Amino acid sequence: MNDPVTPEPAASAAPATAAATSADDARFMALAFTLGRRNLGHTWPNPAVGSVIVKDGIILARGWTQAGGRPHAEMEALRRAKKVPQGLQGATMYVTLEPCSHQGKTPPCADAIIKAGIARVVSALEDPNPEVAGKGHEKLRTKGIAVDVGLGADEARRVHVGHITRMQKARPFVTLKLALSADGKVGLAGRKPVAISGEAARTRVFQMRSASDAILVGIGTVRSDNPHLTCRLPGMDERSPVRVVLDANLRLPLATAVVATVRETPTWVFTSRKPSAIAEDILQQKGCQVFRVDDTDGKLDLDAVLKILVEQGITRLMVEGGPTVAASFVGADLVDAAVLLRSEKTIGEDGIDALEGMPLAALTERLQARGSERLGGDTIEHYERT
Helix, strand or coil: CCCCCCCEECCCCCCCCHHHHHHHHHHHHHHHHHHHHHHCCCCCCCCCCEEEEEECCEEEEEEECCHHHCCCHHHHHHHHCCCCCCCCCCCEEEECCCCCCCCCCCCCHHHHHHHHCCCEEEECCCCCCCCCCCHHHHHHHHCCCEEEECCCHHHHHHHCHHHHHHHHHCCCEEEEEEEECCCCEEEEHHHECCCCCCHHHHHHHHHHHHCCCEEEEEHHHHHHHCCCCCCCCCCCHHHCCEEEEECCCCCCCCCCHHHHCCCCCCEEEEECCCCCHHHHHHHHHHCCEEEECCEECCEECHHHHHHHHHHCCCCEEEECCCHHHHHHHHHCCCCCEEEEEECCCCCCCCCEECCCCCCCHHHHCCCEEEEEEEECCEEEEEEECC
């Protein structure tokens, strides 16, 4: 979707006071965040940044990080502004993360901003990437550009949490999703699957998937449910994340949906060192990528799994595995956020607990409750690491 080249009038004229300037700054930064979220989950390994260029109260151009991580939001906004008749001399750029200052696969955004004649940059947050880490802001200042940092910083930390976690912890940000019955069960006795959540809650899950880089389940879930693990909403198939399957013994059937549709949506399989090379070759010939890590008693080393994922560029991982996988992430203290979809339905005492071998409190008491919402007959509870 392309923006028109014609400058857009802002909601109000150019600010005349410091208070008005602050209000306008907040509004333009909010727009930058909205733009950046358009490709959340599809810019990895780069963060999903948004940018707006404004002059005299008029929006000259908008940009957001493109799918695959390039062009960056700033470069996209500058590209869209090339046909603006009045030029960019004296304009202000709003950006949700510090412009890069180093030569990567593309030239530094800071250099392009300087060359364009931008007079002021309002940046929400300093980039934790050690190759940037304030250098972009400093480069702009040395060229006489006014730089204001911190507007929308809390929102920037939320939106760019995958990028921040990747830089600070060398692993993806992990969100655990659990669909629970009213009595805290996730399946019927004998590990039989059952529909728990209503349509509105399932739609929310598809939306969550679309904003994730990858979605992870265990081989048990694949064999029992045969899920597609895609964004099954109109027009959103192409926004499906990479599918990750933990399969220590490489038992993934070729007829399952995650293998049959691998040409449309990538499937990565993590296994132990033990399975034969033949089984690995067969999956790879089908189009799956196979990664081997160490295991202990048949349980894969999750730290090694996350290390490989982040090396592949994954920054936001959604875990939708069954009770065993969920418990393994909780037990390893690798859950950064949790989303619990609680249904009004009950299953009974013989149903499957949400976490294998541990109470749900092992998860909820470790994280901070961040509120809840009603969707149809379901309640969605949000938790985050403090």
